[in-house]
Amino acid sequence: MFYDNEISMGIMEKKYLQPGETPEQWLDRVVSIFSPDLQDDIRYAISQADFLPAGRTLAGAGLKGKRKMSTSNCYICPSPKDNIESIFDTAKMVARISSYGGGCGIALDNLRPKDALVNNSARTSTGAVSFLNLFDTTGSIIGQAGRRAALMVGLRCDHPDIYEFLRVKENNEKLASMNISIKFTNEFMEAVRDHKKFHLHFESVHENIERDIDAAEFFEEFCKVNADWGDPGCIFIDRVRSYHLLSGYPEYQIDISNP
Structure with a gap:
């Protein structure tokens, strides 16, 4: 995956991961906002860096009711x-x-x-x-x-x-x-x-x-x-x-x- 190195992980932890969240949990959270029939394809596309939503979406997707975060940049x-x-x-x-x-x-x-x-x-x-x-x-x-x-x-x-x-x-x-x-x-x-x-x-x-x-x-x-x-x-x-x-x-x- 695109984040399987020290530099990428540092960026992810600082900008997109919630406290204690693993990259796999992050990926589950982000794809959860899409229709069930699209989630497998989107999961693969994100993991290959072929498709990435906006940064605020990557940080805040799937957090409704947990944290007040924008999902638009x-x-x-x-x-x-x-x-x-x-x-x-x-x-x-x-x-x-x-x-x-x-x-x-x-x-x-x-x-x-x-x-x-x-x-x-x-x-x-x-x-x-x-x-x-x-x-x-x-x-x-x-x-x-x-x-x-x-x-x-x-x-x-x-x-x-x-x-x-x-x-x-x-x-x-x-x-x-x-x-x-x-x-x-x-x-x-x-x-x-x-x-x-x-x-x-x-x-x-x-x-x-x-x-x-x-x-x-x-x-x-x-x-x-x-x-x-x-x-x-x-x-x-x-x-x-x-x-x-x-x-x-x-x-x-x-x-x-x-x-």
Whole structure:
């Protein structure tokens, strides 16, 4: 079997076996979630490493009623609305999913940019990017049996905080629990190709924030930061929305991927 060596067993014990569980017991547990007529074939396929379910399935399958563990690797959280209640509701969701071992995808598109007006004692917002620390800390505190939380956070390319988002990992070592990605649109990439200006904007009840940037200049800077730091990555969000299985249903719109 694929786990019949010291290295493989070390990985299995750390990531997939329950305390005191043998590989044979683990295999019985994992195949138990499949239809009885498929279990022998799946047992053989897994033992030969020809077929393996997702990691969280390998860890949590067959444990219903015994341990609270996710059997899916990743989830998408609803994009938080531009208010404290919604932002912390999302943080609560991150905490719960992380406690079960799952990863979370979050889009910050709706959050107002830095220095935008707010109707509370702060007077101005700390910006969409500032909430990266909230979600990262939430995931880090919860912990997952020695595994760090898995988070993917994205921001649309026309958000006024996009330059701050681009540079945030250069100066913030605390964001270890997350990957971040800029959501590039077809319109932006066409502006890069044609060396045109690209419009950043955010509309709120208090004000409209707008400015133009040089698309090609920003994209070149993005490429350099990505090469140096690995983050942010990029999601070509229009392509994603055009080619997923439910793309024919306008009411179903993908805002972010999972980790």
